[in-house]
Amino acid sequence: MSSKITLPDEAWKTLVLTAERDGVYLEGGILKILDPGESESNITYLTSATSADKERRANRLQVTKQVQKQNRELEQSKAEIEQQNAELLQAKNEIEKKSGQLQEALEAAEKARESAEGARRDAENDLDYMQKRTQFELMGRIVRVSLFVVVGVGTITTGMYAMALFGPETNAADTTLLANTWSNMFGILLTNSFSIIGTIMGVKYATEGRSGGNQQ
Amino acid sequence: MIRSILLVDDESLFHLVFEDACSLLDIALNLRAIDSANKAEELFKEWHRDPSDRPECVFVDLNLIGSSFDGIELVRRINKVYGNGVVIGIISSSSDQMEIDKAKQVGAQFWIVKSDDIEPRLEAFRDKYDHYKDRTAPFEVYA
Numbered sequence: 001m002s003s004k005i006t007l008p009d010e011a012w013k014t015l016v017l018t019a020e021r022d023g024v025y026l027e028g029g030i031l032k033i034l035d036p037g038e039s040e041s042n043i044t045y046l047t048s049a050t051s052a053d054k055e056r057r058a059n060r061l062q063v064t065k066q067v068q069k070q071n072r073e074l075e076q077s078k079a080e081i082e083q084q085n086a087e088l089l090q091a092k093n094e095i096e097k098k099s100g101q102l103q104e105a106l107e108a109a110e111k112a113r114e115s116a117e118g119a120r121r122d123a124e125n126d127l128d129y130m131q132k133r134t135q136f137e138l139m140g141r142i143v144r145v146s147l148f149v150v151v152g153v154g155t156i157t158t159g160m161y162a163m164a165l166f167g168p169e170t171n172a173a174d175t176t177l178l179a180n181t182w183s184n185m186f187g188i189l190l191t192n193s194f195s196i197i198g199t200i201m202g203v204k205y206a207t208e209g210r211s212g213g214n215q216q
Numbered sequence: 217m218i219r220s221i222l223l224v225d226d227e228s229l230f231h232l233v234f235e236d237a238c239s240l241l242d243i244a245l246n247l248r249a250i251d252s253a254n255k256a257e258e259l260f261k262e263w264h265r266d267p268s269d270r271p272e273c274v275f276v277d278l279n280l281i282g283s284s285f286d287g288i289e290l291v292r293r294i295n296k297v298y299g300n301g302v303v304i305g306i307i308s309s310s311s312d313q314m315e316i317d318k319a320k321q322v323g324a325q326f327w328i329v330k331s332d333d334i335e336p337r338l339e340a341f342r343d344k345y346d347h348y349k350d351r352t353a354p355f356e357v358y359a
Contacts (some may be wrong), residue, residue, distance in 0.1 A: 029245050032217070054240055060238035065332055083234045 025049035137189035146196045220246040222257045225277040243342045253283035253290040260298035278308035295323035303348045320355045329359040
């Protein structure tokens with residue numbers, strides 16, 4: 001503990017006068033080390049000054065504690081808000097991530113749909129091709145049989161005519177009849193042959209034209 | 217009454233609380249408050265050369281934001297390097313037993329837990345101060 005300090009009487013008088021006139025007192029640590037001596041007025045002054053100083057400090061202490069408490073609450077609120085912000089940010093990131101995954105899934109589904117569509121088109125094309133092929137094979141068979149019939153009939157008729165012309169028992173009347181018959185028959189066969197070929201070509205071109213239109 | 221106290225705490229508002237509480241409780245005649253362990257170390261370097269202004273008692277906060285080391289390290293340095301006999305302890309809002317043990321190991325003489333109602337703890341500390349000064353009081357936690 002520091003030793004007390006004493007002031008000259010004049011200084012005490014000035015202090016007491018200032019306190020009485022203006023209500024102004026010394027304050028702070030100096031009050032703890034002032035020795036008022038025996039003077040009643042000095043002791044009263046020091047008691048009043050110390051009391052006022054303590055009251056001010058007590059008030060300031062309460063205010064400071066209140067501010068300190070509010071600061072702590074603000075800091076706590078700030079921390080909570082920051083945590084909530086962090087959680088919101090995390091949720092946002094998760095939503096964005098899920099959204100990305102959903103987008104990828106949608107794109108994959110779209111690709112799968114396109115792939116299925118392509119497969120369906122391929123299948124349709126294959127079916128169309130098979131149908132056409134079957135049609136062409138059928139037409140080929142018809143053409144072959146027709147040509148065999150035409151060629152067979154022509155060959156048989158020609159053979160019979162040749163036998164009639166160059167055979168051992170030839171008769172002019174028979175030959176004339178056969179010649180006319182052969183000529184008519186051959187004309188009819190040729191006409192029918194061209195008719196068949198023309199029909200086949202017409203069917204072929206018509207089919208190609210229709211399939212081309214479908215593809216468009 | 218303690219002639220002079222040094223408070224090392226990074227919270228400026230606590231400087232005011234501590235100063236007013238010490239004044240109201242007639243704990244200290246002179247109080248100096250600083251906010252960094254580095255500043256405290258610089259001061260103790262000077263007081264190591266010229267100890268005339270060295271404080272009698274030092275209160276150190278545990279966590280000193282903005283300092284390059286914490287309160288326990290400051291206590292260790294003051295005790296081992298510069299202090300040579302100052303009464304020194306921790307004043308912190310923490311009451312972590314591990315930290316308290318560390319403080320004790322580096323030579324802290326007391327641990328005061330900061331709270332809104334700090335005056336009774338400072339009063340209890342004041343009553344035992346003479347024993348801390350002559351190194352007869354055991355380490356104590358004021359919680």
